[in-house]
Amino acid sequence: MTERAEAVLEARELRLGFGAVEALRGVSLRVAPGAIHALIGPNGAGKSSLLNCLSGFYRPRSGRVLFGGRDISALGPAARARAGIGRTFQGIHTYPGLTARENILTGFHARMRAGILAGLFRWPAAVREEEAFTARAEEIIAFLELEEHRHALVGEMPYGLRKRVDLGRALALEPRILIMDEPMAGMSPEEKGDLARYILDIRDRFGIPVVLVEHDMDVVMDISDRITVLEFGAVIADDIPAAIRTDPRVIAAYLGGATEGATP
Ligand SMILES: Nc1ncnc2c1ncn2[C@@H]1O[C@H](COP(=O)(O)OP(=O)(O)OP(=O)(O)O)[C@@H](O)[C@H]1O
Ligand SMILES: [Mg+2]
Incomplete structure (x- = not known):
């Protein structure tokens, strides 16, 4: 102490x-x-x-x-x-109807700088940001060894894997x-x-x-x-x-x- x-x-x-x-x-x-x-x-x-x-x-x-x-x-x-300050919760906090990759991408939304409107109209800044997020999501997928589960629906995954996806979502926040x-x-x-x-x-x-x-x-x-x-x-x-x-x-x-x- x-x-x-x-x-x-x-x-x-x-x-x-x-x-x-x-x-x-x-x-x-x-x-x-x-x-x-x-x-x-x-x-x-x-x-x-x-x-x-x-x-x-x-x-x-x-x-x-x-x-x-x-x-x-x-x-x-x-x-x-x-x-x-990133966090994961007690229990399951993933979107069951989305894939592992999509769940991880939701983690980036908290950080989106270009904003919803820019995303809607696909302004260049928003497109660049989205590309950066997609690349970063792939890094997280590789780090957590989720490659083969990338396109699998999270709702159909065993518990441990879902928690790993949730961790990926938290890491997306950098x-x-x-x-x-x-x-x-x-x-x-x-x-x-x-x-x-x-x-x-x-x-x-x-x-x-x-x-x-x-x-x-x-x-x-x-x-x-x-x-x-x-x-x-x-x-x-x-x-x-x-x-x-x-x-x-x-x-x-x-x-x-x-x-x-x-x-x-
Ligand atoms: N939202 C809430 N409404 C009312 N009481 C609550 C709430 N959250 C926690 N408490 C109470 O506060 C105290 C501390 O609860 P807390 O959930 O922080 O404990 P914990 O250490 O996380 O326990 P566990 O190991 O069971 O998860 C408990 O008496 C609990 O019943
Ligand atoms: Mg508790």
Whole structure:
């Protein structure tokens, strides 16, 4: 807990409530550049709530969110996405009636500069932009090894593959950070292994830090540079995996009735 390197993304003292439920009670988080930062904790601890405050889907009652040192607390989710905060959601968020490639292309829409009108009239700037996106989509398809599934309908794909397409959609945004809520829930061990490899590659090849919520402790311990542990809306530990593994408060929190593979 000693290093105070600059943070790419930072939460300061976030408080969030749903009626009588206090989902976050003054949560702070610092994500270092190029880090894989895992968020763990029992069901209902506030992990998704925290991610939603970072990406702008929830507005905390108090506290600030800083991105690249800039206070983005007032920005909504679309503006944060444009600023470079990419995310994948808990569960499936792809378009089943579109192909893998088309789903990935939808990710570019958030970044379209030429605008809808220009696209409609096929102005040169819009055409150039579209060509650049198509080329970039192919790079993402190659990176995620989706070549043979390029034109397959996502609705007909197995779960793990759909999640990979969703990751491609998030990468199309050319994010400066990627937030993933339980990306491996419901996956087979092979699919988990594949996704873990892509997450490591995203960090190593693109230098994009990844914040992820994950219940599979083997995966978390394996790939994380840092782990923050939440319990009842508060941070109970924040350290490197080796220290988290032996932290008495963390062990107690997990023995206190945590379950595996939870959904919302
Ligand atoms: N939209 C909402 N409306 C009402 N209560 C909510 C809402 N979202 C979360 N909560 C409550 O806030 C608390 C934290 O929930 P959250 O979803 O952030 O937990 P979590 O750590 O992501 O859990 P899980 O591991 O089950 O996904 C819980 O008590 C939950 O019931
Ligand atoms: Mg959750």
